[in-house]
Structures are given as C-alpha cells and as structure tokens.
Amino acid sequence: MGSVRRMCGWAMAGDATWKHSSYVLTILAGERPARTMHGQSALSAFVYCASRYFPTIGDSMTTPQHHPAGDKPAGVTRRLFRHALSAAVAATLVCSMPLAMAQAYPSKVVKIIVPFPPGAATDNMARALALRLQTALGQPFIVENKAGASGILGTQFVAQSPADGHTLLYTASGPISTALKLYDKVPYDADRDLVPVSLFIANTVVVTGRPGAAQKDFPGYLKYARENPGKLKYGFGPAGGLPHLLMANFAQQTKVDLTFVPYKGGAPVLVDMIGGTLDIATGNLSEVNEQLKAGKIVPLAVASRERSPVLPDTPTLVELGYPDMVAEAWSALLAPAGTPEPVIRKLNEEMRKIQRDPAFMADVARQAAVIKPSTPDEARRFIRAETVKWSKVVSDNNIKAD
Template sequence: MTKTTRRTALLMTLAAPFVARGAAAADYPAKALKIIVPYAPGGGADAVARILAQNAGASMKQSIVVENKGGAGSIIGTDLVAKAEPDGYTLLLGQSGPISINPAVYKSLPYDPAKDLAPVTMTNSYPYVLVVNGKLPVNSLQEFIALAKSKPGAMNYGTTGVGAANHLMSELFSSKTGVKMTHIPYRGTALAVADAVAGNVTMVFSDPVSALPQVNSGNLKALAVTSPARATAFPTVPTMKEAGYPEVEAVAWHGIFVPARTPQPIVDRLNAEFVKALQIAEVKDVLSKQAMTPVGDTPQEFAAFLKKDLATWKDVAALAKVSVE
C-alpha cells in the first residue's frame, strides 16, 4: 500500500462516523422516539411531555413514547438521557431543578448538563408565587417585608426540601430583601402549602397550580410573582419588579434536551417540530391549565438562558451555603 493510499484510507476511517451520522440525520426519524420524564406520572412535567409528544409525533409521522423515570431528585432520568446514544431518539423533558438547581447544590452529580446534554428548546415557563397565610395582617409584599423585619428570625418559610428550587428562591428573596426567616423543609409543595394554610409556616414560594385554589378561597394571600411579567393565573398580583425588588426575578421552566453530540440537523429538526407543537391551541390549553406560558426558543437562545440560569443559582447556593451530599 502506498503512502497516498494509506493516507486516503485513514481519512476515510476518520470520516466514517460523521458520514454515518449525516446519513442518519437525513433519514431521521426512521423509528419511534421516546421522551424521558425524570418524575413520576401525573405531575406538570408529565402533562407537558405527553401533550407535546402527541402533537410533535403526529407532525413527524412517528410515535413519541413518554417514559417516566423518577427518583433521586430527578437525577436518575436525567442521567439516563445524558448517557444515551446521541442519535435523536432519546429525549429529555428537562426542568430547572435537575438542570440548573442540582449542579448548584449537589457536591457531585453523575452528569454535567453543560457538557452531557444539548438544549433543543425551552417549552414553557412559570413563575414562583410568594404566598402567606390568609390571616397574616399584610396585604402587600412591602407590608410583609416590614413585618418580617420587625420580627427577625421569628417567621419561617416552607420548601420542598433542602436544595430544592423554591429553597433557593427563598434564599434569593432573603438576600435581596434583608428578611431573615427559618427554613422548614417538606417532602413536596402540597405539604408546604397545606402548612401555610394551617399557619404553621409563614411563607412559601409555590408553583401557581398548587397555590391558586388556596388563594381563590382566601386561605392564602399571593403577594408577588417572580416572573418578568404578571402571571395569567394571578393577573392582579404584582411582579417582584413592580413591588420594588427587580433582583428577585426568576422562572421555573421545562425544556427538551438530547444527549450532547447529537447531529445538529437532528437538533434543528426537533426544535422546529416542538416549536410548531407549542403553537397548537390544544397544547396552549393544556399549558394554560397548568398556569404555564409556552416559549419555543432556538437552541442557541435556550443555551444562553441556561448559562445565565445556572450561574444565578450557583451564586445563591454559595451565598446561602446550601449543599446536598
């Protein structure tokens, strides 16, 4: 074999994986896809994944199966996708918790979202709602902060656990307002909200769906939402910015991810299909009932958001000295 022949053979060998991926992208999708939801069935993430799978699958003329892989604070399902074949057939319905919050609070994770996952699109976002017991003698965020400051350490706040998203949200609130309260962790938002109704905790940063019935009944008062704009579920409740605290702005979100190194043409195809699905009236209706706002951005826009989001929560976790083994 001549030197030229050997060089040609080597180049063909090195190029083979890229040629194969290009061919796979051209034929994509040739079989059913699956979306991994790192939570148990029945929650908000599950509802988002199923309505999007139904509509994006119909457009792609392939079924998209939703598989729930909950456990270990959503780490199990997220890691499964991070280590999956990067061929576009295994997707993740990611959320702010496992993607932005976990890396900020866990001392070690089996995956690195920045290196092991490729963002496709943010599907939807929703605010945290600051709620207090309905009998608390305050009717605005300013009044609540003044009351809390008059009794430093006497009030408390409920969360879904140490290192959870609403734990860090509460710590961000404390750092920007100067309010000092005691942390009471629970095993889920429903329990924290129930104890706020009972008056056992003073404040909870709740998701809109969990808070709305109790606010409508008068058992809780909603004082502010953390989104840039007012939430459709709470049209009369001011944003943190409107209430004078623009630094206490953050949203929870869901988004579609694929394993890193998935061919860009496949990422772009998935982006187009899921963004299109988010425009369908049926999808918008399901999201609206969950008090969620559809997004549908580009992979590049989503990546830029994620970089900023992770940096924010790392700073909050470090300042509050929040960590999980």
C-alpha cells in the same frame, strides 16, 4: 492535494471564479464550507471552475487554458482532474448527508425520559409534547419515568444514551442547572453531555400568605419581618428547589431574618399554610393556583418580570423594588451531546409549531403556565445563565439538597 490546490489557485484571477475556486479549495482540503456558493453544490462550483480552464474534458486535455496569474504548469493530467472531481463529488455527498439524516428521522420509537415520578407537572407536559410529536413525525414517542436522586438518575441515563435523537430528556431546571452545586457527586456535566433542543414552558414562582393574617400585602409582611427578626415562618419544599432559592436569595439580599421551615415537597407546605402553621410560602403558580382560586391562600407577589395573566392584580417583585428577584420554573427538551444538528433542528421546528397551536396554547394557559419558545442556541444560553445565577445563590447560602 498540493497539486490540486495549485490547479485551483490559478483559477483565482480577477472575477467571480475566485469565490468558486476558493470554495472548492475548502472542500478538497477536507473541510466543510460554512455555506454553499449562492445555493450551488460543491460539485457545481467545481465544474464551474474546471470548465473555465478545461473547456474540453477528454483524452486531449493535458494543459490548462491561458491564465493570467502565476506560472503555467508543465501539464495537468487526466488523473489529477479525475481525483479532484472525485473529491468534489464526495464533498457533495457529505454536504447532502445532513438533509438526508433529517428526512429519515425518526426511524424508530423515540423515548422521552422524564426524571421525575408519573403525575408530576413535568411528566404531564412531557406526555402532551410526546403525543403531538408522534402525530407530527409519524413514529411513536413514548414517555418513560426514570425518577431518583431529584432527577439525576434519569438525566444521567440520557446523557449516556446513543446520540441519534431516539432518546431524549424532558426535565425541569434542577437536574441540568443547580444539581452540580446541590449534590456532592453528579455523574454528568449537563453543559458538556447534553444539548438543548428547545425550552418549552415556564411557570412563575408566587409568594403566598394566609388570608386571615394581619399583613395584607408583601410590603406588610416584610415590615413585620424587619420589626420581628426570626418570627416570620417561611415554608418551602424541597430544599434546593427554585422557590427555596428565590427566598434564600431575597433574605440574603435584603438582610431580612426569616425562619426557614423545610419540607419534602410542595404539598405538605400547602397543608400547613392552610392550617396556619406557616406565615408565608413560595411555590410554582401551577401547583398552588387551585388553592389561590379557592381563597385558601392569598398571592402576595409573583417572581416574573411581568404580571401573570392568571394573577393580573398581583404585583411582581420587580415592581416592588427588587429587580433581581425573578424566578421561572422552566422545562426543556434535551438530547445527548453529539446528536446530529439536523435532528436537533427538526425537533425544534416541530416544537415551535406545537407552541403556536391554539389548542396547546389554551391548555398551557389552563395550567397557569406560559409558553417559552427558543432556538437551540437561545436555550443553551438561557440554561447557562440560569445555572450561573442559581449556583451562586446555592454557594452563597451554603444550601445542600436533602
């Protein structure tokens, strides 16, 4: 290899050959260059370098042509050239493998694991995504529900699956964001064991009240809570869910004393809100929108940065003076760590197409959700930031899952 480096090193005098020679050096050293030289392959770059200094490739080729820099070699054998050329050809094949891999994917049935029961909002959106990916990529995409331990079992299954893109995870934030803080033993590290393909949709958290209450808006409820510590009953479910974390964070930051009433899920919270047992509650907008439209509960504030198109007259908590009170119930598609980048990129590109489809956009809007496109890198940064934010809330409030 040192002889090959010296051979190409003599080609580094003066002009554009420097770029081609250094490119070949990178390949011959066993490294993958960051990009091709002006769209050229490894082989074409090598041939360019060789043709300048070995214009006749034949039996008579024993020494390089004149080169202005460095000492001239005693001789360069045909064997050395053959070895160098073989290395360049091999590097060309290696560089072309990602493209071939992406073109071949998927080669069989793709399973999308949803770590929640059938019929949940996450499950419904996963099935909509699977159907569209199947149409676009020409292989079956099937949804399998592996519920248990608040999403941990299904997430673990994907984290331990082969990293070939044929087993994917579609999940809400909990199992890959706050689970490590909420549970004592989680058998995976989401940031280490999974790689995001893309965020997909998001749903704002909404604070709701009772239509017959004396307080008519969020500031009114807050005033009552301050004047009557512990009397305002706040319902949430499940423990450690995003709606719960939002209000735990709000109570801590504002020093307001609420009586927290835990439930196993959002449905019994709604029942007691409508029945008058609770004063306020939080939930994902898509899950409470029908009751809002029916007037059974009233919206007090939304936890998005901008007003929801579904509730244009409802202020955000940011507008009301609480800039840190932003909570989105997002979902994302992920793959096992080590899944080839071309496969991740191909899936991401197809998801972006789906998110731009007018029919899909209308379907998401009907569910009171918003589309949340991202690149894989943007998704990773977002998930990491969310994990840090909400894990701190969990720790500061000593919250543990049921």
